[in-house]
Amino acid sequence: MTFEQFIFYTLAAVAIISGFMMITVRNPVKAALWLVLAFVATAGIWITAQAEFLGLVLILVYVGAVMVLFLFVVMMLDINLTILKEGFTKYLPLGAMAAIAIFAMMYLVLGPEHFGTDVTGMPITQAADYSNTKAIAIPLYTTHVYAFILAAVLLLVGIVAAISLTLRRRSSTTVLYQDIDKQVKTLAVDRFRMVQMDSVVEKHIASKSEDDK
Structure with a gap:
């Protein structure tokens, strides 16, 4: 076993164990x-397969942004763990059967007879100055540019739809709304009032004179 194979099997084992622990632990x-x-x-597996761009994007986007958002949402929600624990053992046989069926279908599609080295051959070793970012960008922005734009439009529509569904207008008696136009047209004389106040020394002298009387 070479060093690259050792790294691959180690990272694959870590990914499998992490995925199994993710669906079995009861703490979100x-x-x-x-x-x-x-x-x-x-x-790490993608980086070992000379797909550095995809590996770094996975870490920066999913680990660095999406999962941080998930952690904030999970920690802010008041999740009742007792209810979650009640249905775990109840649906465990059904979940095990579904997992076995999924693994069987994955084996039929991704088995050694379809994706083994005897079928696909050994991967091509690229030169040191090879850029997989350029190799992805050229067909993405030329051959598949319309699909790329369509995916961007669909994501934009999804964002607008999610904001529209969660937007709730409340009455002005319970929520204070900001009127930008009114704030811009506000004059200083309408907001400030000069008040003449006696100093502390004058108040002290006035109170002492009243006491003397």
């Missing part, structure tokens, strides 16, 4: 952390 924060470890192991 720990599940999110196990998912982060699975992402990191998968990114």
Whole structure:
């Protein structure tokens, strides 16, 4: 076994164990952390396969942004763990059967007879100055540019739809709204009032004179 094969099998084992722990732990924060470890192991596998761009994007986007957002949302939600624990053993046989069926289908599609080295051959070793970022960008922005733009439009529509569904207008009696136009047209005389106040010394002298009387 070469060193590259050792790294590959180690990262694959870490990814499998992390995925299994993510779906078995009952604490949602720990599940999110196990998912982060699975992402990191998968990114390492992509880097060993000379797909550095995809590995770094997986770490920067999913681990650095998406999973941090998930952790904040999970920690801010008041999740009742007792209810989650009640249905775990109840649906465990059904979940095990579904997992076995999924693994069987994956083996039929991704088995050695379809993706083994005897079928695909050994991977091509690229030169040191090879840029997989350029290799991805050229067909993405030329051959598949329309699909790329369509995916961007769909994501934009999804964002607008999510904001529209969560937007709730409340009455002005319970929520204070900001009127930008009114704030811009506000004059200083409408907001400030000069008040003449006696100093502390004058108040002290006045109170002492009243006491003397």
